[in-house]
Amino acid sequence: MPIGVSDEHRDLTTSMRGWAEGLGGPALARAAEGQAAEVFDAVWGKVVDQGVVGICVPEALGGGGGSVLDAAVALEVCAAALVPGALLGTTVVGALLARHGSALPDSARAGFALGPDVAYDAVGAELLLLPREGAWWLVPADEAAIAAVEGLDLTRRAARVSWTGPVDAATRIDGLAEEDVRRMALTFAAAECAGVVSWCLATAVDHAKVREQFGAPIGSFQAIKHLCAGMLETSEAVAAAAWDVASAADAGDDEQWAYAADVAGAICLDGAVQVAQDCIQVLGGIGFTFEHDAHLALRRAITLRALLGAGDGFALSLAGRAVSGARRRVRVRVEDGHGEDRDAAIRTEVREQVAAIAAADDRRAALVDSGYLTPHWSAPYGIDATPVQQLVIDEELAAAGVERPDLKIAGWAVSTILQHGTDAQRERFVRPSLLGEINWCQLFSEPGAGSDLASLTTRAERVDGGWRLTGQKVWTSLAREADWAICLARTDPTERRHRGITYFLVDMRLPGLDVRPLREITGDAMFNEVFLDGVVVPDECVVGDVHGGWRLARTSLANERVAMASARLGVSVERCVELVGDSPVDRVRVGHQVALATVCASLGARVTLRALTGSGPGPESSVAKLLGVRSRQEASELAVTLAGHEPLLSGADSSADLHEMLLTRCLSIAGGTTQLLRNVAAEQILGLPR
Structure with a gap:
């Protein structure tokens, strides 16, 4: 992925890519080898015409009026195409001057120094940003002694620069420090x-x-x-x-x-x-x-x-x-077409709801009732929250000191039931799971089917009113504490791989279930082996279509959860x-x-x-x-x-x-x-x- 992820930045990347590649940067770099940097002069005119330099300079100063991020997106495209010339130096100097209320002259190239003698993008530049006497100065290039150096990068030219003359011809940039x-x-x-x-x-x-x-x-x-x-x-x-x-x-x-x-x-x-x-x-x-x-x-x-x-x-x-x-x-933040935050219209309502949750005796129940525990889910268990709403809810809950409980495996089980289950299954399992009244585990992995889950061998045979499950599961977290499990079993042994697998809900108290703890290297026993010896699961606990369980195991709600960065x-x-x-x-x-x-x-x-x-x-x-x-x-x-x-x-x-x-x-x-x-x-x- 490129730097920019917004629609505008993706459009900028796409629009610039063909232009940048068409300049033939690598060929020009080879042509300039051993020669003066004037080989790049023609390219610079095209760079200026394209508006690459000065993107982040305010319009009042003659620039593009964009952001530093806009300029970064443009430089990324140019670097990928190895566009030669003083793009980096000119962009850096132009952005620094803009922060101090001034701008480079139109089409001017600029270099800068970070060390005592070497300036980057100095050859062919009209202006240099140089340190001297504890300050930074914008110096006309003809006031400095510049000795071009063909360094490792054939698309750029650095130089050894000496500026010892009077400062009268230079412009001091007050307040600019080396760290800037x-x-x-x-x-x-x-x-x-x-x-x-x-x-x-x-x-x-x-x-x-x-x-x-x-x-x-x-x-x-x-x-x-x-x-x-x-x-x-x-x-x-x-x-x-x-x-x-x-x-x-x-x-x-x-x-x-x-x-x-x-x-x-x-x-x-x-x-x-x-x-x-x-x-x-x-x-x-x-x-x-x-x-x-x-x-x-x-x-x-x-x-x-x-x-x-x-x-x-x-x-x-x-x-x-x-x-x-x-x-x-x-x-x-995502702004609307007028530069305003898109969350402004909903934040007051969210803040009031969060205040009620924070004041409730049972915060978890209040989160469930409000839909704020899983806001991206549909009502009545969520509020069909947009990504913007989800972020606002996250921020307001954090500000109020309200923590959501970790749903663990229940999050996977309930989302699958919501999307693929029956009304009766949703009524029976969803709200109790959100309230923490039902704990879940996952019976997917087997001794011979870990990462290659499609090779599972636990079988489910048809019986009157349901299915008889026989097999072994392993690496099952929290199986001893779980009330229910989501389980994959093969209902059609004639099919191979992903076909013929069905998604079951298994009551962990059923006869024929044997849970054996597996002690891990930590000394704990979070994992378990689970043996199913003729465990009968009723038809009402099949989720989705018989033989269609693989698709369920790999899907989640279309309205995905987003969260703010911590x-x-x-x-x-x-x-x-x-x-x-x-x-x-x-x-x-x-x-x-x-x-x-x-x-x-x-x-x-x-x-x-x-x-x-x-x-x-x-x-x-x-x-x-x-x-x-x-x-x-x-x-x-x-x-x-x-x-x-x-x-x-x-x-x-x-x-x-x-x-x-x-x-x-x-x-x-x-x-x-x-x-x-x-x-x-x-x-x-x-x-x-x-």
């Missing part, structure tokens, strides 16, 4: 990183679909699938971080922008280099040739990282912010922030975990934003599962490491950190292993062959 310049440069560099990784991922996937080895496309090999799925994970993380830092720049809160910039620095710069390297790996020998464009993308990624620094420095800074109590607060980093990451001392090494490790957790929250916010704009689900939700598992596992292990000798002195029963570390090992197995999910992502999202 770095933050703005990082914001737009993150957008360019997103463009680089999107091109690299698409190039690698396209090649993997057609390149054959051993008689098959290489994309059908699991090793290539996993490599491309890993690229997808990183590219989505880069896009989310780039979107968030640009959004934070527009929000007007410098502390939040600084936090988001550290996250982007920890994620985007190294991420772009890694994806570019992986692209060449998938391409193989052709990717190592100068004729292929892959090395140009790698050169751009490495140059951006060299300009701003590797991720560790940003992680170190981010850890310090987290220790001081800072957290990223993402507030998703400012919390997760139990283990928060614990790492609490435990970390002054060691720079430890702080870097913690900072990377803070960045990953923040990106996971940003991915969730992007999913919500897509829902708010009426778009279908994108790859963010699938990637969020993979990255979320990684975050919890890595952070829980780091928390134990930071605890030092404490885990050696505490048993599993008394060490919450150790318990969490052991518990999270199941996350990459439950609900489909990480490896299986990467196969699914490669095939269903990226379109690689089976």
Whole structure:
């Protein structure tokens, strides 16, 4: 997915892509090798005509009147097409000047310096933003000594710059600090990183679909699938971080922008280099040739990282912010056609309803009665809430200190009953389940049918008035506490795989059920084996059509739940922030975990934003599962490491950190292993062959 997820930004991406690719950036970069940067002059005129530079400059100053996020979307497209020239430098300088009430002259190119001698995009520029005597100055290029340097990035030109003359010809930018310049440069560099990784991922996937080895496309090999799925994970993380830092720049809160910039620095710069390297790996020998464009993308990624620094420095800074109590607060808003929040008309009503819930003696019952426990469901159990309404309800419940109870398996069971069950089943099960009067478990997995659930063998044989179930289920959470279970069993043994499976509701007190606890590595026994020995389930407990259970198992309510992003980093990451001392090494490790957790929250916010704009689900939700598992596992292990000798002195029963570390090992197995999910992502999202 590109940075922009709104309709306007998707339209901007689409409209600019053909133009940017038509400029022939890679060919121009090769043509300019060893020559002066004037080769790029013709391109610059087209960039100016297209309105790429100055997008985020106010109209009153002669700009496009857009946002920083608008400009980031444009730079992403240009970077994916390797449009050459001073786009980054000019955009950075123009955005900084706009914040101080001035603008670059029309069509002027600008470079900037982050070090004492080297200026980025300086060759061919009319103006340079340079530091001197504790201040920042806009300097005419002819006032400085500029020695062009053909660096690693063939699409750009840096220079060694010396400015020692009088300051009379320069303009001092009062109030501008080095951290402002770095933050703005990082914001737009993150957008360019997103463009680089999107091109690299698409190039690698396209090649993997057609390149054959051993008689098959290489994309059908699991090793290539996993490599491309890993690229997808990183590219989505880069896009989310780039979107968030640009959004934070527009929000007007410098502390939040600084936090988001550290996250982007920890994620985007190294991420772009890694994806570019992986692209060449998938391409193989052709990717190592100068004729292929892959090395140009790698050169751009490495140059951006060299300009701003590797991720560790940003992680170190981010850890310090987290220790001081800072957290990223993402507030998703969708405006109407007049620039007003779409939630304004409903917030008062929601706030009044939430106040009544907060004052109730039985908050859970009040949540159920109001429909606010599951607002996305239809009445009478929900209110058919739109995504905007759901967000407002979430925010108001949080503000009032009202927590929704976790429905656990009941959420899956009840949603299926609502969508596919009979009126009698809905009357019998839905409200009691929402009130917590009925607890549920799930009888799906079997010893020979875990991730490959379609190979289940538990059989259901027809008897008078119902079905006799025989088989074994395993990894069943909370089976000993459950009143009822949702169960898949094979009702037609002549059919294979997904056919001939039926969805049952099973009373866990029926004769023939034997529940045996399975002790896990934590020492707990949350999981269970469940043996069904001739358990008779009446016809009234069949959900949907006989033999049609597979479809039910894979569907949920069409009106999907959305939620606001939490400012919390997760139990283990928060614990790492609490435990970390002054060691720079430890702080870097913690900072990377803070960045990953923040990106996971940003991915969730992007999913919500897509829902708010009426778009279908994108790859963010699938990637969020993979990255979320990684975050919890890595952070829980780091928390134990930071605890030092404490885990050696505490048993599993008394060490919450150790318990969490052991518990999270199941996350990459439950609900489909990480490896299986990467196969699914490669095939269903990226379109690689089976």
